Amino acid sequence: MSEFTFMYRGRELPESPEKMQKHMEKWRAWFKELESNGHIKDLGHALESSGKVVAGKQKVVSDGPYAEAKDVVGGYTLIEAKDLKHAAELAKGCPILEAGGSVEVRPVQQVSM
Amino acid sequence: MEPSDHLFRHESGRLVATLTRIFGVHNLTMAEDVVQDAFRRALEVWKFRGVPDNPSAWLMATAKNRAFDVLRRERTERTFAPELERSLHSEWTLVPAVEEAFGPNAIKDDLLRVMFSCCHPRLPEVAQVSLVLHILCGFSIDEVASAFVSSGAAIEKRIQRAKNVLARSKRLFDVTSPADFAVRLPAVHRALYLLFNEGYHGASSESTVRSELCEEAMRLLAILLQHPLGSTPTTYALTALMCLNSARLPARVDASGNLNNLFSQDRSLWDQTLVREGLKFLELSASGFDLSEYHVEAAIASMHATASRTEDTNWKEIVTLYDTLMAIRPSPVVALNRAIAIAQRDGPGRGLEEIRAIEGRDRLSAYPFYHAALGELEFRSGEYEAAREHFRAAISLARSSMEHRFLEQRVCACEESIRSFNA
Incomplete structure (x- = not known):
């Protein structure tokens, strides 16, 4: 088993309370399924869309990152999967895809000593 | 835990009502935005952390915090609810005023205040019902449109116009004055009755949509029943x-x-x-x-x-009741139902006579059930060809595929009877 990070990009705004609830329930169901199949290493967190960016040798602190709505990282999860192909397959179940968002699947670098 | 069915939608009505009471009815959209924001946060946090033990309290606390932000940010630019205006402008009184507005008893009354406000005499009944569905039942514009089988643009216009009428009244309806309450109550009854009927007889072909409308009407009516002046x-x-x-x-x-x-x-x-x-x-x-x-x-x-x-x-009793209904609230539709009851009591011939005698009968001609009733009674009189024509007329007016199918079956029954008659 290898580790992967799922980064959820794009803001989801279902247009009614009913649809929001349905959408949230889909996320719960998806996580539950991943969990029961032993794929969740760490459920991770939702991230606020606002924050600060610290950059450069001068350590300039600015508001940001002000990514476009579709690129905002809204949360992340640590996943266990056989390989990258398998991890990407698992990401296909993510409800964010129905809301026009995307899942970035990144292998965690393995350090062999 | 799992959230109960329609939790978001029902909480939406409660929260928008409370925030409207604080912000003032002219800032209804601001209240809706705060609630939308609270739901967005719930969606983001709950999908990772799960639904909290008391989701309603979580949503309320989140909306309340957002409300404080908005009040502090906007209080120099905007006016809020006239009766709270002074308390909201001082940091000393802001917190207790908002806390009180979010208290359990206040919230119940807020729902009624908004319900009564939506039934404003200057609004057409259909606008009142749309507004109730949108604000108190948390239906989006598109969901209201699908309930009324109308276009989103038309409903949006209707709701916007209705909101403007409310905004001009400045204050939410006062539910503590028995005299005002009694005057507005019939309009509220009527709106809830129409909401229920839209579910029961309405044009939407989705039975889930329809039973939801019936449930919503009953839920709001139960809130009205809890109020001493409402029961x-x-x-x-x-x-x-x-x-x-x-x-x-x-x-x-x-x-x-x-x-x-x-x-x-x-x-x-x-x-x-x-x-x-x-x-x-x-x-x-x-x-x-x-x-x-x-x-x-x-x-x-x-x-x-x-x-x-x-x-x-007991059709005899039912006919008598329809006679009473015609005396209280006469309409061609009531007259049609009365005629059907008479047909059950005295036979289809008498029913057809009654239908032909309905005053303002031309107003029924766009109503599919009118033609279907004529078809049914002609069918029972053995006039299968006349019946078939009536059912065909009804088909051309059918509002859903369900009604369509039902009437098609009646046309087939007519044709079978015509064939076996000719054979």
Whole structure:
């Protein structure tokens, strides 16, 4: 088993309370399924869309990152999967895809000593 | 834990009502934005952390915090609810004023305040119902549009216009004044009745949409019943009517999604708990001097609900009740129903005579059930070709595929009878 990070990009705004609830329930169901199949290493967190960016040798602190709505990282999860192909397959179940968002699947670098 | 069905939608109504009370009715959109924001946060946090033990309290606390932000940010630019205006401008009084508005008793009244405000006499009834659905039931514009089988753009315009009317009234309706309450109450009854009927007889072909509208009407009516000024005999009568009619909902559509009329329904599917509730409320409604149309309609519904077979129905009594209804609230539709009851009592020929004698009968010509009723009675009189023409006219007016299918089947029945007659 290898580790992967799922980064959820794009803001989801279902247009009614009913649809929001349905959408949230889909996320719960998806996580539950991943969990029961032993794929969740760490459920991770939702991230606020606002924050600060610290950059450069001068350590300039600015508001940001002000990514476009579709690129905002809204949360992340640590996943266990056989390989990258398998991890990407698992990401296909993510409800964010129905809301026009995307899942970035990144292998965690393995350090062999 | 799992959130209850429609939790977001129901909380939406409560929260928008409370925030509107604080922000003022002219800032309704601001209240809606705060609530939308609270739901967005819930979506983001709950999907990772799960639904908290008390989701309503979580949503309320989140909305309240957002409300404080908005009030602090906007208080130099905007005016809020006139009766709270002074408290909201000082940091000392802001917190207790908002906390109080979010208290459990205040919230119940806020729902009623908004309900009564939505039934503003300057708004057409259909706008009142749309507004109630949108604000208190948390239906989006598109969901209201699908309930009314209308376009989103048309509903958006209607709701925007209605909001403008509310905004001009500055204050939410005051539910503590018995005199004002009594004057506005009939309009509220009417709006809830129309909301229920939209679900029960409406044009939407999705039965889930329709039963939700019925449920919403009953939920709001239950809130009205809890208020001492709201629990009048007429409110009981309306509750009885809704219970007795919803009891029949499970039998209206069969397993393959086909409509069944009252005569062909499997009565064992009727919800007996709702029948008992309905009869209990009907009894409670029988006090005082007012005899409303809801009393009479509930009495008619109780006659159907207590007849275990169509043949056992007391049509004589039902005709008498329709006579009373014609005296209280005459309309061509009531007259049509009366004629159908007369046909049951005295035979199809008498029913057809009654239909032909309906005053303002031309107003029924766009109503599919009018043609269907004519078809049914001609069919029973053995006039199959005339019946077929009526059913075809009804098909051209059918509002859903379900109605369409039902009427097609009646046309087929006519054709079979014509063939066997000619054979």
